[in-house]
């Protein structure tokens with residue numbers, strides 16, 4: 607089993623490349639399509655995925671794609687199933703396996719659903735070619751959150767999920783997302799993120815999850831979106847790396863950030879800045895959804911005649927993020 611997991615990590619953790627999150631649920635895909643005035647039908651969701659996943663040079667910058675269940679069974683315009691389209695360009699197909707969020711307390715905190723029946727779903731997904739998985743837990747920042755109760759439960763669930771995924775011969779992406787929404791300071795975010803990550807790695811250890819075959823998808827340490835005087839690029843990079851160094855063991859091969867509501871330019875600049883801080887103990891890259899797809903979505907507008915321009919916009923963003931993984935991006939490339 608270890609040889610299988612090692613091979614998956616080798617294919618996913620590649621210098622200059624990162625992971626694309628294209629696992630928007632039907633509801634979230636609907637929001638993205640609504641932003642360009644397109645109706646949320648199954649066919650339009652397929653066309654949206656076709657636009658992104660068949661962009662020329664896709665495999666040059668993207669080593670893995672997190673898909674949503676429906677996309678595993680969809681075909682590109684060429685007639686090829688999407689997981690096979692990815693394999694052909696050397697990109698590893700993966701799948702979101704959590705089943706969304708559920709509110710659990712009076713503070714409106716949420717836990718993630720999906721442990722029930724996970725083993726059977728994993729076997730099914732494996733047959734379609736998926737080789738890695740993702741599970742997302744979320745945390746809000748306020749006077750009273752994230753609560754110790756939520757930090758503990760999400761950590762335990764992430765660890766159970768990761769254990770099960772490895773037992774089924776796939777690599778788990780563990781995604782604890784401290785949300786950017788709110789007026790909180792970067793100090794509050796640093797404190798919350800440290801607590802969350804510490805609990806996650808304690809739980810992974812307790813479940814004997816093999817860290818060398820696990821990928822972490824964290825949020826950055828950043829000021830709340832509505833905060834006054836938000837921290838600058840350097841500070842975000844420094845604080846993020848400081849927290850990660852204090853909480854993430856060196857055996858973990860790769861950290862791939864989510865974008866979480868940052869603009870595409872911010873997400874690229876933050877990642878780039880982290881690579882200017884000297885050598886890092888893990889590969890540090892991206893696993894963005896919005897920050898990679900937004901420019902392409904805007905250029906596409908659901909129209910066939912815009913396909914080439916939209917794919918060009920996607921690849922431009924992917925290329926800049928690829929450069930950021932090496933600290934070689936600069937603002938004037940925008």
Ligand code: 13P
Pocket residue numbers: 627742781864865866867893894895896897
């Ligand atoms: P964003 O990069 O848009 O935050 O999405 C990443 C993701 O996969 C959320 O689960």
